[in-house]
Amino acid sequence: MANQSCGAGGRFHRCPNIPINSCQYCGRRFCEAHTYFLGGYEAVCTRKPCRRKHDDLQLHQAYKRRIGERNRAGLCGIEDCVPHPRFECSLCRGHFCEEHISERQYPTRDGSVIINRPASVCAWCWRRRKVWRR
Numbered sequence: 001m002a003n004q005s006c007g008a009g010g011r012f013h014r015c016p017n018i019p020i021n022s023c024q025y026c027g028r029r030f031c032e033a034h035t036y037f038l039g040g041y042e043a044v045c046t047r048k049p050c051r052r053k054h055d056d057l058q059l060h061q062a063y064k065r066r067i068g069e070r071n072r073a074g075l076c077g078i079e080d081c082v083p084h085p086r087f088e089c090s091l092c093r094g095h096f097c098e099e100h101i102s103e104r105q106y107p108t109r110d111g112s113v114i115i116n117r118p119a120s121v122c123a124w125c126w127r128r129r130k131v132w133r134r
């Protein structure tokens with residue numbers, strides 16, 4: 001039964017529809033009505049953590065493009081900031097000035113466990129960890 005119906009409905013309102021896809025993030029099978037995004041090899045259900053991951057990735061691509069443009073012009077990745085950024089974010093690989101990068105204990109997945117490792121990260125990458133923690 002568990003595999004026969006859509007897994008994207010709430011715990012108390014199980015969706016009775018026939019699933020047509022598996023979510024790339026939570027692995028649940030979901031129906032047409034609970035489709036958040038379909039395209040290419042991607043399939044995302046409407047559960048909130050999955051929607052947030054999908055949206056975050058879109059924003060992250062845009063963020064990296066913007067940082068890349070500023071870095072190519074020799075500027076810190078943050079709008080209106082100074083030239084000659086000397087520090088690199090270990091996650092997005094953008095370049096930033098000292099003020100816009102911090103040493104953090106960043107949770108990194110190692111097999112099935114999450115280990116905090118020291119990393120230089122920009123503010124954006126630091127915020128993103130919440131989306132990907134689960």
Ligand SMILES: [Zn+2]
Nearest residue numbers: 023026045050
């Ligand atoms: Zn999902």
Ligand SMILES: [Zn+2]
Nearest residue numbers: 006015031034
């Ligand atoms: Zn459904």
Ligand SMILES: [Zn+2]
Nearest residue numbers: 089092122125
């Ligand atoms: Zn970053």
Ligand SMILES: [Zn+2]
Nearest residue numbers: 076081097100
């Ligand atoms: Zn800066």
